[in-house]
Amino acid sequence: MSLQxxxxxxxxxxxxxxxxxxGAGWLTSLREDALKRVxxxxxxSRRDEYWKYTRPDTLAAADxxxxxxxxxxxxxxxxxxxxxxxxxxxxxxxxxxxxxLAGENLTIERLVDVAKADIHWxxxxxxxxxxxxxxxxxxxxxxxxxxxxxDGVVIRVTxxxxxxxxxxxxxxxxxxxxxLHHVVKVEEGASFTLLENGPAAARxxxxxxxxxxxxxxxxxxxxxxxxxxxxVATHLFTRLGEESAFKSFTLTANGVxxxxxxxIELTGDNAIAHVAGACVGxxxxxxxxxxxxxxxxxxxxxxQVFKKVLRNGATGVFQGKILVKPDAQxxxxxxxxxxxxxxxxxxxxxxxxLEIYADDVACSHGSTTGAIDxxxxxxxxxxxxPKDIATDLMTLAFLAEAVEEIEDEALAxxxxxxxxxWLERRRG
Amino acid sequence: MLEIKGLEVKLxxxxxxxxxxxxxxxxxxxxxxxxxxxxxxKSTLSYVLSGRDGYEVTGGSATLEGExxxxxxxxxxxxxxxxxxxxxxxEIPGVGNMTFLRTAVNAQRKARGEEELSxxxxxxxxxxxxxSLKIDADMLKRPVNVGFSGGEKKRNEIxxxxxxxxxxxxxxxxxxxxxxxxxxxxxxxxxALRDEGRGFLVITHYQRLLDHIKxxxxxxxxxxxxxxxxxxxLALEVEKNGYADILAEIA
Ligand SMILES: Nc1ncnc2c1ncn2[C@@H]1O[C@H](COP(=O)(O)OP(=O)(O)OP(=O)(O)O)[C@@H](O)[C@H]1O
Ligand SMILES: [Mg+2]
Numbered sequence: 001m002s003l004q005x006x007x008x009x010x011x012x013x014x015x016x017x018x019x020x021x022x023g024a025g026w027l028t029s030l031r032e033d034a035l036k037r038v039x040x041x042x043x044x045s046r047r048d049e050y051w052k053y054t055r056p057d058t059l060a061a062a063d064x065x066x067x068x069x070x071x072x073x074x075x076x077x078x079x080x081x082x083x084x085x086x087x088x089x090x091x092x093x094x095x096x097x098x099x100x101l102a103g104e105n106l107t108i109e110r111l112v113d114v115a116k117a118d119i120h121w122x123x124x125x126x127x128x129x130x131x132x133x134x135x136x137x138x139x140x141x142x143x144x145x146x147x148x149x150x151d152g153v154v155i156r157v158t159x160x161x162x163x164x165x166x167x168x169x170x171x172x173x174x175x176x177x178x179x180l181h182h183v184v185k186v187e188e189g190a191s192f193t194l195l196e197n198g199p200a201a202a203r204x205x206x207x208x209x210x211x212x213x214x215x216x217x218x219x220x221x222x223x224x225x226x227x228x229x230x231x232v233a234t235h236l237f238t239r240l241g242e243e244s245a246f247k248s249f250t251l252t253a254n255g256v257x258x259x260x261x262x263x264i265e266l267t268g269d270n271a272i273a274h275v276a277g278a279c280v281g282x283x284x285x286x287x288x289x290x291x292x293x294x295x296x297x298x299x300x301x302x303x304q305v306f307k308k309v310l311r312n313g314a315t316g317v318f319q320g321k322i323l324v325k326p327d328a329q330x331x332x333x334x335x336x337x338x339x340x341x342x343x344x345x346x347x348x349x350x351x352x353x354l355e356i357y358a359d360d361v362a363c364s365h366g367s368t369t370g371a372i373d374x375x376x377x378x379x380x381x382x383x384x385x386p387k388d389i390a391t392d393l394m395t396l397a398f399l400a401e402a403v404e405e406i407e408d409e410a411l412a413x414x415x416x417x418x419x420x421x422w423l424e425r426r427r428g
Numbered sequence: 429m430l431e432i433k434g435l436e437v438k439l440x441x442x443x444x445x446x447x448x449x450x451x452x453x454x455x456x457x458x459x460x461x462x463x464x465x466x467x468x469x470k471s472t473l474s475y476v477l478s479g480r481d482g483y484e485v486t487g488g489s490a491t492l493e494g495e496x497x498x499x500x501x502x503x504x505x506x507x508x509x510x511x512x513x514x515x516x517x518x519e520i521p522g523v524g525n526m527t528f529l530r531t532a533v534n535a536q537r538k539a540r541g542e543e544e545l546s547x548x549x550x551x552x553x554x555x556x557x558x559x560s561l562k563i564d565a566d567m568l569k570r571p572v573n574v575g576f577s578g579g580e581k582k583r584n585e586i587x588x589x590x591x592x593x594x595x596x597x598x599x600x601x602x603x604x605x606x607x608x609x610x611x612x613x614x615x616x617x618x619x620a621l622r623d624e625g626r627g628f629l630v631i632t633h634y635q636r637l638l639d640h641i642k643x644x645x646x647x648x649x650x651x652x653x654x655x656x657x658x659x660x661x662l663a664l665e666v667e668k669n670g671y672a673d674i675l676a677e678i679a
Binding site: 373374375376378379380381382383384385386387389390393394396397398400401 | 478479480481501502503505506507512514517518519520521522523527528529531532533535536539571572588592
């Protein structure tokens with residue numbers, strides 16, 4: 001039996017009793033289509049090339065592996081920033097904890113509410129970028145999300161939005177299984193910042209579709225919570241119009257399993273897309289950044305910067321691809337993925353890929369893995385800086401190169417401070 | 429201050445003896461100079477004293493004010509008052525010079541049970557000292573030694589020394605790579621630190637530096653040993669005749 005056939009059968013067996021959430025107007029047919037696609041693709045298997053370095057089992061299984069809650073008394077993320085809070089608890093919208101869903105140059109609605117409307121802009125977008133992102137590489141967990149998501153928000157941005165929207169993902173139930181699907185449409189000339197934070201659930205499947213029109217800008221800064229046992233699969237799909245800009249940064253500290261996929265399509269000339277991430281983890285921490293950027297327009301720039309600090313047996317994965325279509329001349333593509341291994345038990349697996357069909361392009365990629373520079377460490381120690389602090393200083397410097405990708409200084413500083421405190425807490 | 433007795437050192441990974449019984453005593457308030465041919469072991473001595481990995485001490489001892497240096501971690505030696513101005517200062521990308529120095533100053537203070545310096549006080553002191561070494565604000569902000577010219581790196585070493593106020597300063601070829609004016613600045617920086625309670629060990633190949641930093645004692649090191657000790661005139665002799673005569677004399 002072929003791998004594909006076996007996958008389909010296993011998927012059919014697992015999903016026999018599964019049907020899409022009902023009572024959801026126009027969403028229902030989109031969901032059903034997506035579920036059919038899942039059956040055709042099959043849920044991801046360990047033998048899939050795209051899942052070579054990360055085991056999808058627990059992300060795709062019928063049952064959730066419980067995850068303990070992380071108790072702390074730290075100030076919440078983004079607390080100092082004036083923002084519109086949208087709170088989900090274990091994947092369910094919490095109206096009481098959220099702000100009014102209203103802002104200048106912005107409409108923001110719950111997915112379940114808009115599904116009942118006969119006419120709605122989100123109708124044409126829900127699942128559309130996800131579907132487009134299934135070629136050339138299949139992403140069944142994202143299709144599953146489109147089929148099964150029970151909550152989420154749809155955001156339409158019509159001008160410059162100065163107050164960011166903050167999706168806050170709380171995790172209070174040790175066995176929660178959350179599936180959220182958000183759609184963002186940034187209209188011509190508009191600009192918007194989306195913040196996300198929190199572990200969300202014991203298991204979290206998230207899809208974010210972002211449609212960026214000509215001359216529009218979308219900024220995204222995300223932190224994924226510190227509950228160590230949580231498992232997360234996220235997909236960010238975006239399509240960029242002419243002269244538009246997309247920037248996304250993710251901080252991950254802890255998490256037994258994280259797979260962050262980012263699928264970017266540059267469809268308008270002179271657009272730029274930057275995606276970056278910093279992660280720190282130890283022990284059974286497993287973190288996978290999978291990025292797929294398609295250049296399908298002239299004079300676009302894409303940039304990927306990923307840094308990982310791994311210790312006590314942690315694993316980091318990076319799969320990053322730049323695909324340059326034949327007409328995408330003057331493409332400027334850059335990709336760097338680096339890991340700092342703080343001991344010999346940790347590992348970093350990287351698969352950088354370039355596939356280029358245009359002739360006038362500048363693409364570069366690099367991947368490095370290494371330990372702390374001994375010369376530098378001695379220099380710091382010779383000046384009286386204790387070894388652990390010296391190691392942290394150099395580790396933070398390493399991570400800072402990814403954090404610097406965040407344009408907003410206050411946000412970048414907050415991310416750096418979180419990383420610093422993560423390192424500090426692990427000092428003897 | 430610094431007392432080295434019969435110090436023997438080999439490389440950890442290789443069967444190579446580099447120091448073959450070094451005897452040296454630097455008293456508080458004095459400046460000792462070490463000269464000697466390339467590869468004679470001068471830098472090795474400075475590294476072993478400051479606690480760098482990769483060496484094995486096979487004999488002898490080294491103490492700072494009676495305290496066994498060789499037992500201590502590198503950072504503990506620094507806190508005890510030992511300072512090495514590196515022959516080749518190390519670049520540390522991403523770590524700001526200022527952050528680095530403040531961390532170092534406060535780590536040493538903490539280790540000695542002293543109160544940490546406030547950010548404002550630190551800034552005041554460093555600005556003043558940087559100015560006298562002609563180190564501008566930009567250099568203080570930049571990552572440690574990254575993109576610094578050879579001479580800038582050496583001035584940065586002296587700035588660190590001035591900030592840390594160590595008891596025992598070892599300067600390994602701090603003059604190399606310095607232009608005439610920078611040499612004067614650096615020497616002034618060193619001379620400003622000279623006092624009753626502080627010892628200096630200045631490793632150099634050239635009399636030039638010793639014109640500015642006048643040594644009390646000059647040692648000649650060759651093949652892992654101090655082979656001759658004398659007054660300032662010994663440096664002049666080396667300047668004039670090289671090492672041939674001295675080495676022949678002891679052979
Ligand atoms: N890590 C090492 N591996 C191999 N050889 C080494 C190492 N460190 C020092 N040596 C050798 O030990 C000897 C002494 O070196 P050292 O750097 O101490 O000399 P030096 O007196 O400082 O010379 P210079 O005047 O050129 O700076 C040299 O022969 C050098 O090659
Ligand atoms: Mg030397």
